Amino acid sequence: MSFQPYRSPSTGRPVRAVLFDTFGTVVDWRTGVAQEVAAFAAAHGHTLDAGAFADRWRALYQPAMEAIRTGERGFTKLDTLHRENLDEALRHFGIDPDQVSSGILAELNKSWHRLPAWPDSVEGLASIRRHYIVGPLSNGNTSLLLDMARNAGLPWDVIIGSDMTRTYKPLPEAYLRTAEFLDLEPGEVMLAAAHNSDLHAARETGLATAFIARPTEHGPGQTADLAPEGDWDLAASSITELARGLVQQLQS
Known part of the structure; x- marks a missing residue:
C-alpha cells in the first residue's frame, strides 16, 4: 500500500x-484573550466583562485591515494593528490607555501570541x-x-x-x-x-x-x-x- x-x-x-x-x-482566540484581559483588569482594579472586551477588540480587526487592503494605508503588521485597536477597546470600556504603562499594554497585546x-x-x-x-x-x-x-x-x-x-x-x-x-x-x-x-x-x-x-x-x-x-x-x-x-x- x-x-x-x-x-x-x-x-x-x-x-x-x-x-x-x-x-x-x-x-x-476568544478564550485566550479574555483570560489575559481578566488578569489585567484584576491586577489594575478595573471591572469589566472580559469576554465582551475580547469581542470588541476582535471586532476592530477587519476594519483596521480594510484600510490597508484598499490602499488608504501602507502595509502595517497585525501586531501594530492589534496594539492600536487595544487603545480603542480600552477607551470603549472606560479605561484611559494613557494612564496605563506602555510596557503593560505591550504585554497585554502579546496575548494574541499566546x-x-x-x-x-x-x-x-x-x-x-x-x-x-x-x-x-x-x-x-x-x-x-x-x-x-x-x-x-x-x-x-x-x-x-x-x-x-x-x-x-x-x-x-x-x-x-x-x-x-x-x-x-x-x-x-x-x-x-x-x-x-x-x-x-x-x-x-x-x-x-x-x-x-x-x-x-x-x-x-x-x-x-x-x-x-x-x-x-x-x-x-x-x-x-x-x-x-x-x-x-x-x-x-
Whole structure:
C-alpha cells in the first residue's frame, strides 16, 4: 500500500500542502484573550466583562485591515494593528490607555501570541503533517505566528506570515503569494478554515478548500459559520476528522 494524496474535486489537482486559517480555526482566540484581559483588569482594579472586551477588540480587526487592503494605508503588521485597536477597546470600556504603562499594554497585546489551541488541533495537525506540508495561511505576522506555535505546540512545517506576503486576506494575493513561496500551484494548496468567507476567497483564487466547524469561536451565542455554506472539497467537525478525510491508501 502506498499513500496517494487527496485529489481536490474542485481543482482536479492532488493536494500537497494543507494550510490553515489560524485565529478561530486552530486556536481559540476568544478564550485566550479574555483570560489575559481578566488578569489585567484584576491586577489594575478595573471591572469589566472580559469576554465582551475580547469581542470588541476582535471586532476592530477587519476594519483596521480594510484600510490597508484598499490602499488608504501602507502595509502595517497585525501586531501594530492589534496594539492600536487595544487603545480603542480600552477607551470603549472606560479605561484611559494613557494612564496605563506602555510596557503593560505591550504585554497585554502579546496575548494574541499566546492563544490556546483547540483540543483537536495539535493531534490533527501532526496527523496531516505525516503526508502533507502544513502551515498557517493567516493574517498574523511571522513573529506572532511563531510565538503562537511555540506556545501551543503547533507542529507547522513552515510559517509564512502576512508580513512576508505584504497583504491581507481575502485579497487574492494573500493566497497566491503563499502558494508561490512554496513553489506550488494554487490547486495543490488546500485552505482549511472555520470561516466560509475565507473559503470563498480561496476558492476564487484556485485553492482547494476544507471547512472546519468551530461553533463556539465567538462564544455561546455564535450564529455565523455554524455549517459549511459552499460545496467545499471537505467539511469536518475537527482537524482530526479532517485528517481522516485527507488520508487515502491505495495499492502501489
